[in-house]
Amino acid sequence: MTKFYGTGVALITPFKEDLSVDFDALEKLVQYNIDNGTNYLVISGTTGESVTITKEEKVAIIDCVKSINEGQLPIVLGIGGNNTQAVINEIKSTNFDGIDGILSVSPYYSKPTQEGVYQHFKAISEVSPLPIIVYNVPGRTSSNMLPVTTLRLARDFNNIIGVKEAGNNVAQYLQLLRDKPEDFLVISGDDDLALSVVLAGGAGVISVIGQALPKEFSKMIQLGLKGEAKAAYQLHFKLMEITSLIFKENNPAGIKAVLEALNISKSLVRLPLVPATTNLKEEISKALAAI
Template sequence: MFKGLGTAMITPFDKELNVDYNSLKTFVKYQLDNGVDSLIVLGTTGEAPAIEEEEREKIVNTVVEIVNKKIPVIVGTGTNNVNHVLKNNKVAESAGADGLLIVTPYYNKSTQKGLVEYFKYISERTTLPIIMYNVPSRTGMNILPETVVSIHENCKNVIGVKEASGNISQIGELFSIKPDSLKVFSGNDDQVLPIMSLGGDGLISVTSNVAPRPFVELTHSILNNDLEKARKLNNQFMKLNKLLFKEVNPIPVKYAVSLLGLCENVVRLPLVKASQETEKLLKEEMERLDLA
């Protein structure tokens, strides 16, 4: 689907909490101008659970139209209701999106066998390629390496996994048993170097909302085996990575993007604005990096 850097996009809101489509268009153009390899719309960073159905359709259509096939547009469609996932998939298909990011069911959770059946059921009802999303800290559900491989082998259009378990040992085990056809993307900015060094295809990034160009350079350096440059960039941006998760994502990154003048610092409940301490630390670090 893509190699290198995919930005897990924010969804801009105005001060009245409406989706700010003008800012959305500007933000997409900013990402394109900085050379990102893919855009991921309405994932965790895009506050997908707080987006209404009619907003979803307009957001996806807006991004697809602006991108105009220059790079892949991947839409987060996962929920814990399989029929809602199928509806969200239809929206992405109708808009002309290039792929789907589907998180494991949360709250009602599953067994590992249930995950295989879940993704099989969904994959049989869409023609778009699917990236599984493993983020146990959000879902309470972990996809084990053997299950990831089983889903890939049983679902012809499940082509990869976004790994955000944070468990490098587990991810290393996945690389040891997976076929070459299964793509692995780091779902954590602070683990891109080890995951891609193990053979990962890229990063689905939060930090690239505010620093797209450096993270394009970082991921491409790893792909080109320029580990010296990759280590330097990785170390340079590690503090920013950590600050962007000092509070629940996307609270800090929304503030950070607002410092660039690309959106208002507005999130929807149950999220609230970052604390003054977090804002102060983020502003200082972005100034140090010449980002703001």
């Protein structure tokens, strides 16, 4: 699964003033990442505002990304939720031509036990035609998928090939890295910890800030994968402020403000999210100028 090493980016969904999908901006963003060192693309994650995207829009977004990408980079598609049967039904009805993997979030809101989380992903594994990266983000799900559960899934199902770990918990990362099967991918979902995770043996990152600064961020991760810590941390320190700022209010409002400052897309989001404040946009502009 070396195609999922390095920097994956959790693509935003750009919107026009009427909050319809801005496909021109999406094409521009995808091409920008292809041209500047991103290793793979992730569609329909939290950063893509997946919870407010319709089924029809999701299909159109996938088609748009595939048409620009033309097989140049691997594509991972987000399919997850807290209704296991609905996730299974979506997998069974999805056209996976041009898609290389599935990113599936641990069930949110329902607060399942660890056994419930295991059985959820077991059911998904049994119907998935593609490799699965399970996604642990307890800050959004209110349920932490413990390392013992992640590693149990890794050992029991050959098509569960990695975890996007986003608990911002260094000890949990290290436990996964210490105990994982050799070929199981531990992928950082925390931009601020990504380099440290890679240097400790992680496979890379699925990043938010990476889509706005792909050249710098991807280079940092590649240096980390080579064990060149000093050079990698020079880039990490350079990117620290902007990485922190994009999560100051909410995601993806922060990253959309960065992309607006770079003239790639507008900073519009769908309710219940609201756009970044003027103060945050000013802070972001200053941080970008410093970079």
